[in-house]
Amino acid sequence: MEGGPCLRGFSVSEVVLITGASTGIGKAAALHFHQRGWRVAATMRSPEKCDWAPQDERFLLVPLDVTDTDSIAAGLAQVLERWAEVDVLINNAGYGLVGPFEGTDPEQVRRQFETNVFGLMNVTRALLPHFRQKRRGAILNVSSVGGRVTFPLYSCYHSTKWAVEGFSESLQFELKPFNIKVKLIEPGAIKTEFYDRSQDRVDAPDYQPFYDKTMDRLQKAGHNAPGPELVAQTLWNAATDNSWKLRYPVNSADVLWFRKLAPEGFFRAFIGWYLMRK
Numbered sequence: 001m002e003g004g005p006c007l008r009g010f011s012v013s014e015v016v017l018i019t020g021a022s023t024g025i026g027k028a029a030a031l032h033f034h035q036r037g038w039r040v041a042a043t044m045r046s047p048e049k050c051d052w053a054p055q056d057e058r059f060l061l062v063p064l065d066v067t068d069t070d071s072i073a074a075g076l077a078q079v080l081e082r083w084a085e086v087d088v089l090i091n092n093a094g095y096g097l098v099g100p101f102e103g104t105d106p107e108q109v110r111r112q113f114e115t116n117v118f119g120l121m122n123v124t125r126a127l128l129p130h131f132r133q134k135r136r137g138a139i140l141n142v143s144s145v146g147g148r149v150t151f152p153l154y155s156c157y158h159s160t161k162w163a164v165e166g167f168s169e170s171l172q173f174e175l176k177p178f179n180i181k182v183k184l185i186e187p188g189a190i191k192t193e194f195y196d197r198s199q200d201r202v203d204a205p206d207y208q209p210f211y212d213k214t215m216d217r218l219q220k221a222g223h224n225a226p227g228p229e230l231v232a233q234t235l236w237n238a239a240t241d242n243s244w245k246l247r248y249p250v251n252s253a254d255v256l257w258f259r260k261l262a263p264e265g266f267f268r269a270f271i272g273w274y275l276m277r278k
């Protein structure tokens with residue numbers, strides 16, 4: 001089976017389980033996969049608030065909080081009871097703790113890691129016995145361009161996404177013998193709730209004068225960015241392209257190329273000037 005295509009031997013209607021599907025990228029992915037005939041387990045913390053779910057037997061709303069292992073087990077059990085299988089896991093749930101590190105408290109930082117890193121690991125661990133038993137599966141981890149490069153005021157968020165990158169790179173080696181694919185989706189700025197409702201913002205008056213301007217530039221990048229359907233299309237490609245490719249940039253190829261080609265000092269000086277200039 002090693003090296004086999006992602007979908008070889010899959011049934012007509014594959015099953016995708018998506019975390020954090022209430023809004024943004026997770027919601028767009030849920031609708032995208034459903035429109036293409038897949039069975040979709042759209043997991044979210046508060047499914048009772050969801051008013052957009054397609055009403056048919058190929059769409060299942062599942063309560064799941066990635067920071068709660070009991071909730072993960074119950075959510076997965078519900079999906080397996082309904083469809084007996086999962087083919088693709090999309091680890092998407094996440095948010096940004098944003099602002100000067102000095103202004104954060106340890107509990108905020110812990111919560112950031114509990115969601116973006118340990119939550120992703122816990123959902124992955126819960127699904128691995130199932131994927132190994134089938135000797136087939138794919139894990140698509142929604143990382144970020146911020147898992148490869150850094151910007152000011154995002155130190156905690158970057159730490160989590162760099163952790164997701166290292167975790168996924170290593171995991172790809174050890175799961176390949178079981179024909180389980182691990183892939184990284186690396187969006188640049190995408191217009192979602194990430195820049196509004198979901199953001200955990202730390203204010204720090206002592207970090208004037210650059211704080212307001214830098215934050216403003218970063219927020220504008222998000223508000224002027226393309227919508228989450230772009231990422232949904234990339235997730236679809238990653239799930240169905242039958243490759244062992246590791247990384248899928250989305251709206252981030254330019255900055256990643258610049259990072260690769262430019263000397264590190266030059267790249268960082270440019271980012272500093274561009275985002276923190278007066």
Ligand SMILES: NC(=O)c1ccc[n+]([C@@H]2O[C@H](COP(=O)([O-])OP(=O)(O)OC[C@H]3O[C@@H](n4cnc5c(N)ncnc54)[C@H](OP(=O)(O)O)[C@@H]3O)[C@@H](O)[C@H]2O)c1
Pocket residue numbers: 019020021022023024025026044045046064065066067092093094095096115119142143144145146186187188189190191192193194195198222228
């Ligand atoms: N937007 C961007 O520019 C961008 C760029 C790069 C990477 N990303 C990544 O893309 C992913 C999705 O973000 P988004 O842009 O679509 O933002 P979003 O619209 O805010 O969606 C975030 C989702 O994560 C969920 N979530 C948060 N904590 C959770 C938890 N403990 N358990 C389960 N779900 C939880 C939220 O659920 P609730 O509705 O319950 O809060 C929401 O569904 C994140 O991992 C983010 O880091 C985003």
